[in-house]
Amino acid sequence: METPPDNDVLWGRSLRHAHEGSPALLGVSLGVRDGEILAVAGPRGSGKTTLLRCLSGQLVPDEGEVWFNSAPVHTLRRAARERLRRERFGWIDPSPRLVPELTARENAALPLLLTGASHRAARQAAQEWLERLDVGECARTRPAGLTQAQRQRVAIARALVTVPEVVFADEPTAALHRADHAQVLRTLTTAARSHGITMLLATHDSGVAEFADRTVALVDGRRTAPEGALC
Numbered sequence: 001m002e003t004p005p006d007n008d009v010l011w012g013r014s015l016r017h018a019h020e021g022s023p024a025l026l027g028v029s030l031g032v033r034d035g036e037i038l039a040v041a042g043p044r045g046s047g048k049t050t051l052l053r054c055l056s057g058q059l060v061p062d063e064g065e066v067w068f069n070s071a072p073v074h075t076l077r078r079a080a081r082e083r084l085r086r087e088r089f090g091w092i093d094p095s096p097r098l099v100p101e102l103t104a105r106e107n108a109a110l111p112l113l114l115t116g117a118s119h120r121a122a123r124q125a126a127q128e129w130l131e132r133l134d135v136g137e138c139a140r141t142r143p144a145g146l147t148q149a150q151r152q153r154v155a156i157a158r159a160l161v162t163v164p165e166v167v168f169a170d171e172p173t174a175a176l177h178r179a180d181h182a183q184v185l186r187t188l189t190t191a192a193r194s195h196g197i198t199m200l201l202a203t204h205d206s207g208v209a210e211f212a213d214r215t216v217a218l219v220d221g222r223r224t225a226p227e228g229a230l231c
């Protein structure tokens, strides 16, 4: 088995995957460097979500390998992959999926409570992340009382509260008004950079690439090199 380059925190090799017979990835390889913000660009249906799910251990590819910090992920059992996702990774969905009964701060604190942090520590860290993401004043409000942009910021706080090694952001601005896109992306990428968090940012919006260090493009489940880009 070939081992990944030393400076890649995450590495996928020749990933192939089909959903119930529909091909989604047709042999994608990529490495992500420590602390890098990598945009995964491509039109709808090009395989971006499938790639992020394979790299984060949510999905085992039909073929190919995934390595995290020089250890294989694709050979781990389900429980070990779930632990990896819970303890080392963060995930941001296109639409914020918050627990409606909990306040913004309680939602943001959840991942820390799941890793065994005390209520007090989790509450304090959640409040700090809400403030960094400009929704500190919403801490006691439940999701129904927030705007969609505020809910997405709370979901981002929840993904970052454990300071994960890698955050996977799947179209994080898809459910927002265009006017909110740049501000949310700037806040997200600034927070990641200041904490040395590696980030994969799936997007079909070419404007997102300006927030990334590098862009890889997918079309029909394969990588293409965007003109002028170094991949």
Ligand SMILES: Nc1ncnc2c1ncn2[C@@H]1O[C@H](COP(=O)(O)OP(=O)(O)OP(=O)(O)O)[C@@H](O)[C@H]1O
Binding pocket: 019, 020, 022, 023, 024, 042, 043, 044, 045, 046, 047, 048, 049, 050, 051, 204
């Ligand atoms: N659960 C599923 N069952 C069946 N087909 C699926 C499933 N998930 C994805 N696909 C198909 O796999 C292909 C790649 O989908 P994927 O969601 O990975 O692409 P994407 O680039 O993230 O698209 P989008 O921007 O619309 O989310 C598409 O043809 C899609 O219809």
